[in-house]
Amino acid sequence: MSEMIQFIRKMFYGVDTQYLVKSYIISMAVSGFLLYVSEVSFSLAIYIVLAGLLFPFATIVWDDLINTLMGGHFIILPLLFMLMWKAFKILMLYMLSPLIAPFGMLYVYIANGYYRKGE
Numbered sequence: 001m002s003e004m005i006q007f008i009r010k011m012f013y014g015v016d017t018q019y020l021v022k023s024y025i026i027s028m029a030v031s032g033f034l035l036y037v038s039e040v041s042f043s044l045a046i047y048i049v050l051a052g053l054l055f056p057f058a059t060i061v062w063d064d065l066i067n068t069l070m071g072g073h074f075i076i077l078p079l080l081f082m083l084m085w086k087a088f089k090i091l092m093l094y095m096l097s098p099l100i101a102p103f104g105m106l107y108v109y110i111a112n113g114y115y116r117k118g119e
Contacts, residue, residue, distance in 0.1 A: 014108040015056065023056035030055075030094050051097045057104030058097035062089070064107065 012020065031052040035045065077085070093100065108114075 010112070010114050011057070011105055011108055014112040014114065015060065019060075020056050023059050024052075026090060027052040027055040027094065030090065047098070051094055054097040054101035055094055057101035057108070058093045060104040060107060061100050062093055 031048050034040070034048050040048070
């Protein structure tokens with residue numbers, strides 16, 4: 001059990017605190033919205049909570065992939081289109097976060113060198 005707690009601690013220490021706070025605020029807003037909008041079953045509520053907890057690690061994968069592909073460039077879009085794209089992106093990452101987040105956790109694990117002995 002101690003090793004699992006140590007692993008979770010390393011995951012959170014390996015990510016920028018501001019990034020985690022921002023992602024968890026977005027995650028709480030989406031979770032609250034989904035739980036408020038309709039009456040959900042117990043299993044769906046568990047999935048929503050799990051997706052909310054894993055959302056920051058899914059966004060790590062997306063953000064690093066886009067940064068790698070764009071190479072520091074950015075695209076200027078109309079505000080309405082950009083807001084719709086952001087909402088769509090957040091919802092897709094949120095709903096798929098249990099599938100995507102393990103890759104983000106693996107990325108944090110490798111990028112911070114936690115796989116080395118004695119760390």
